Amino acid sequence: SLFPACPDVELGSASLLCIASGSPDSLTWFRDEVMVNVQDTEEDLTNARSSQITVSDLSRADDGDYTCVPQYSPDPAQLFLGGNTTSTSGKLSVIGLTEPPIQTIVKVGDTATFTCKANVQPVPTLSWTKSGSATTTGVSAPIRQDDEMVSYLTITDVGDEDVAPYSCTADYPSLGSHKSDEAFLRFRGIETPPVVTPAVLGQASQLNCTARGEAEAEMTWLANGTVVEESDLFSIYIASNADPTQDQDLIDTYSILSFSEVDLDVAYLVITCTATWTSDNGQSSTVASEPVSFYPLYVYQSPEDTIAVRYTTVELHCSATSYPVIRWDRAGRTYGLGIMKVDTEASQTHSTLRIGNVTEADQGDIWCVANYGEAMHDSDKAALTVVGIRQEPRSVSLPQRGLSVEFTCVVDRYPENTVSWYKATDQIQEYDNRKDMTRQEKDAVVEYKLSVSSVVEEDMGAYHCKVEYPQGAQMSQPAYLQIEEPAQITVIVTTGGEKEGDSMELLCQATGIPKPTITWKRSGKDFPDEDTTSVVTVYNEPGSSLVLINSTTTEDQGVYTCIAYNGVGEADIMDAEIALEAAVKVVTVASASSLLVFIIAVCTAVMLFALYRRRKRKNALHPEDEKLPPPTPIDEPDLENHVYDNEAYNQAAAVPGTSSDTDSTVRIYPFRAISSSSHQ
Secondary structure, three states: OEOOOOOOOOOOOEEEEEEEEOOOOEEEEEEOOEEOOOOEEEEEEOOEEEEEEEEOOOOHHHOEEEEEEEEEOOEOOOOEOOEEOOOOOEEEOOEOEEEOOOOEEEOOOOOEEEEEEEEOOOOOEEEEEEOOEEOOOOEOOOEEEOOEEEEEEEEOOOOHHHOOEEEEEEEEOOOEEEEOOOEEEEEOEEEEOOOOEEEEOOOOEEEEEEEEEOOOOEEEEEEOOEEOOOOOOEEEEEEEOOOOOOOOOOEEEEEEEEEOOOOHHHHOOOEEEEEEEEOOOOOEEEEEOOOEOEEEEOEEEOOOOEEEEOOOOEEEEEEEEOOOEEEEEEOOEEEEOOEEEEEOOOOEEEEEEEEOOOOHHHOEEEEEEEEOOOOEEEOOOEEEEEEOEEEOOOOEEEOOOOOOEEEEEEEEOOOOOEEEEEEOOEEOOOOOOOEEEEEEEEOOEEEEEEEEOOOOHHHOEEEEEEEEEOOEEEEOOOEEEEEOEEEEEEEEEEEEOOOOOOOEEEEEEEEEEOOOEEEEEEOOEEEOOOOOOOEEEEEEEOOEEEEEEEOOOHHHOEEEEEEEEOOOOOOEEEEEEEOOOOOOOOOOOOOHHHHHHHHHHHHHHHHHHHHHHHHHHHHHHOOOOOOOOOOOOOOOOOOOOOOOOHHHHOOOOOOOOOOOOOEOOEEEEOOEEEEOOOOO
8 A cells, every 4th residue: 555645645555354254243453553533344154254454654663563352252152262363464555755845944045955755666757846837957867876766856046936845746656646745846046135334434234134934034133243232333233024914925024224424444344244043933044145345435545644845746645446537625725636647456546636836825735535436535634834935135236335135044943954155156155254144033034144245246136045954945036146337447548540540549448237239439529420422430348438430531530539338327438539740749748647547557558459359259259148046936025125225225227328417528639638528
């Protein structure tokens, strides 16, 4: 007989028949020598009695050797004392499924396996159903293991569609089949685990977790292995889709762990979501998600406080996690994005703010802002301090040589610094006995001074102060020292021109700073001009002019006027009158001093002419320009830093004319020289 799985299965019962002769009073049944309390059906036969028992809903417990024991009553007439006897045994073998599939609970995405085993004699056919329909997906071919046939149903990557009742049937030819009870595949697991979540520091964030099973789950959050309780920092929300009015195979339980503000301590917590299901019998099972942490989005390297020297280039650096857009801000001003560099291997972004020609306008707190789209994170603020020359030396103009002048250079006192002075590109040394350098501290500044005594023409030029800090150096703009002496003619002299046809030279020399330019007039008209018929050559250089006239004529007679002007004050003027005669000239001087002046003038004229020709050749071969360091852009200082007021010596705007107070005439005639003033 077959072991039935449920009452409607055919051959799920077995009948045993026992016939005893002699009409026993009763028949008793035993299984494996243990009386079986089953309802039998007895029937009296001729001089015999039968008993038939039927075992329904067969189980393995019904398997065994069955015997029948008749009971006889005494019969004195027949001299029969009565008693009982035992039949031979009849073997009842119950075959079918020896190991039916059972309910299986797995995690989402895992693999589930059902096992079905049946007696091997006779050899059955094993088959599977899912929700009452035949299925072959994942079914293995039956194999024999000892006295059993075995079949497996394997379901990989378990999902919602796999949640169903499964059963196995063993079909025995000519005997019937044995179908197992339905075994449910259920999963209990974290359907949607929390994931590594980017979170901007200082902003709110949350983690989500969904558990799925045949019932609602109890959700718990762990941080570094400790249960998270609700607080000002954490809040927990739990809900499910359970509906008591519906027959649901699966129920989702949701939980949200919210953070009011993410900081670095929170960002590096190891967080786990757990779900626990408890059965009606009190047994519970717990599944846990993989541990996760926040991925902090923040500026991890802030710019540092920086001291920069005025008009130099300064750089500030900033680095942030991930790939934000980084901009640079200052109170009341946005600099822009800076120079960004993305490091994809380290998942970082770096930015450099480069400020060229930095000035006080750039001073203040500067910070970078990492823009992550939905939120931003600010770096710490860095103080940018600009130091350098507070007050630059200013140009000075002196009315004459021999005076003293002082240049002042005021610089920021901190950090420690040194100041040196330069004339053009040459550093002024301390051992120069006419130049004195001093230093005086005044609150937050240091005042450096350069004093030049007994100024001479060689002292003229561009002066600079250069301040050097550990962070860099700044060179001031040039401050020019100028001497502005008005032009003064020192000598006017003629040579030659004794008679018509001779050559004649006119020499005029003048002093003044800058060196004056000399022009000529003859008898009140510009000389030479387009009406001049003589061959005239003029050699000019600053402070001197030499006029050569070849083959003089009577036209060359007259009053020659030397005009010296250098842009300072009024022009200086001297006359020389020329008369051509046939007689030999003899020079007569009014005094010994006049004779000395005349001799010096003649010698000077010859030397100046030679020097002029030599310089002309040298300048053609070696032109040189004064080299000055490039000026740095600054605003005009508000304070005067010189002893002298430049306005006292501004040059006149009008073209100077001739004045009786400044005119000085020397007339040189043949045989004598006459001076009309003290200018000799």
